[in-house]
Amino acid sequence: GAGVSQSPSNKVTEKGKDVELRCDPISGHTALYWYRQRLGQGLEFLIYFQGNSAPDKSGLPSDRFSAERTGESVSTLTIQRTQQEDSAVYLCASSSTGFLTEAFFGQGTRLTVV
Amino acid sequence: AQRVTQPEKLLSVFKGAPVELKCNYSYSGSPELFWYVQYSRQRLQLLLRHISRESIKGFTADLNKGETSFHLKKPFAQEEDSAMYYCALSGYGGSQGNLIFGKGTKLSVKP
Numbered sequence: 559g560a561g562v563s564q565s566p567s568n569k570v571t572e573k574g575k576d577v578e579l580r581c582d583p584i585s586g587h588t589a590l591y592w593y594r595q596r597l598g599q600g601l602e603f604l605i606y607f608q609g610n611s612a613p614d615k616s617g618l619p620s621d622r623f624s625a626e627r628t629g630e631s632v633s634t635l636t637i638q639r640t641q642q643e644d645s646a647v648y649l650c651a652s653s654s655t656g657f658l659t660e661a662f663f664g665q666g667t668r669l670t671v672v
Numbered sequence: 673a674q675r676v677t678q679p680e681k682l683l684s685v686f687k688g689a690p691v692e693l694k695c696n697y698s699y700s701g702s703p704e705l706f707w708y709v710q711y712s713r714q715r716l717q718l719l720l721r722h723i724s725r726e727s728i729k730g731f732t733a734d735l736n737k738g739e740t741s742f743h744l745k746k747p748f749a750q751e752e753d754s755a756m757y758y759c760a761l762s763g764y765g766g767s768q769g770n771l772i773f774g775k776g777t778k779l780s781v782k783p
Contacts, residue, residue, distance in 0.1 A: 562715075598681075600773040602773075603771070
């Protein structure tokens with residue numbers, strides 16, 4: 559595709575349910591990042607994938623959050639037992655160089671937990 | 673602790689007026705500073721970085737290590753500049769997700 563694609567664009571879920579967010583990076587981009595932005599807050603780093611290396615999970619806020627990526631393809635971010643504080647825009651970005659400053663961001667998924 | 677502060681949530685100016693979006697940072701080493709922009713219904717994208725010392729779309733930003741600031745400036749604002757602007761800091765060259773973002777400032781340029 560022409561850019562980073564995220565789906566769904568909007569998701570409303572009930573507290574306690576699990577959700578899966580999807581990111582399709584730009585073809586050939588080895589680096590993939592997940593960020594989130596809660597209302598009124600800055601962008602928070604969640605997780606970083608670089609090729610076949612072990613992902614940097616240091617930003618995941620709790621063990622309810624997990625993310626997977628197979629090779630250099632699609633990534634899914636899973637949030638289990640969602641809480642209202644999980645409501646945020648979840649942004650994915652991919653880069654061919656491994657530098658976030660040279661990454662392309664998706665449009666984001668707006669998650670609302672009610 | 674590493675921190676980026678953008679004190680203004682909203683900045684409203686008239687077309688043709690000068691604009692300055694403030695950014696202050698806290699970092700013990702030698703950081704790299706960046707400005708990102710997100711136009712309405714578009715994706716977040718890199719606007720400029722301090723090491724390039726470039727002017728993009730008429731915007732410039734100078735790193736002031738004494739004041740730990742990296743304010744974004746433009747002498748004559750245009751309506752198409754209306755967007756969300758995020759200041760970001762990296763101590764690792766912007767790699768590995770180690771960018772720390774401020775909360776953002778919404779710039780509104782009125783006709």
